[in-house]
Amino acid sequence: MTENKRSVRRVAVIGTGAIGGAVARRLLADGHDVTVWNRTANRAIDLVNTGARPSGSIEEAAASADLILFTLTDYAAVRQCLSELGTDLSERTIVVMCTGTADDARQAARQVAPTGADYIDAGIQTSPEMMGTDAATILYSGSRAAFERHLTTLASLSRPRFVGEAPDAAAIWDLALFGVWYDAQLGLLRAIDTVRRAGIDVTEFSDTAATQLGHVVAAVPATVAEAREAEYPRGPADLTEHLTVVRHLIGLRAGRHLGDGGLAPVAARIERLIADGRGREGLTATIG
DSSP, X not given: OOSSOOOOOEEEEEOOSHHHHHHHHHHHHTTOEEEEEOSSGGGGHHHHHHTOEEOSSHHHHHHTOSEEEEXXXXXXXXXXXXXXXXXXXXXXXEEEESOOOHHHHHHHXXXXXXXXXXXXXXXXXXXGGGTTSTTOEEEEEEOHHHHHHTHHHHTTTSEEEEEESSTTHHHHHHHHHHHHHHHHHHHHHHHHHHHHHTTOOHHHHHHHHHHHHHHHHHTHHHHHHHHXXXXXXXXXXXXXXXXXXXXXXXXXXXXXXXXXXSHHHHHHHHHHHHHTTOTTSOGGGGGO
């Protein structure tokens, strides 16, 4: 990510925890003028020793920069810090970089609006140690003009991806991606728990589990096309056949620590579709 030296920009990093520290170090490495502020000042000492400018207040830090990055633990901390800013931040851009809900993002955007600053929300799909590498993914939404204005600076951190002008688009996209991971990982854990309890060798089972997960990944383009076009071909099984398997899984997982994975509502949805005469459609019909 550092093959091209970028034009120097004045950036303030608000919050110097794991993500904030990684962001500040990456920006410093690319030659940007970085000011840091942390409510516990001594937590920013290492960054100051690396070349960052310390700030005595969040208001002072914001005034020093064109781009203000809020790298805090949650939106409650973001709201508190935003309340401490001055009212005139025109010609500046505020980027909130933490995981939260769509409502969190909309509320932050409303709170920023009276300051005159442009607002961008960011969903971070990377670990601190991967910041600035090609493997890092950061999603942005909000002011497209501000995003494009600061694109080269944001490119110090990842390959930036703009996902929509609604301030909550990045938060929704971010959580949806986390949902994919949790659903897959917890599904795997449920399967491992089930076979382990039955005395089956989990290592041997893992080979077939990996193959099954591979089928899901390989089918992503076709599944997306079905959802987009609202056409739900039978595929490997129709809804009547899926319902039988889903009911078996509900019974198999009953009383387990991780529950049944929310299959009861899925079964109810399939039953309604079958009652409507759609039993020959494929599983994607459940979202139609």
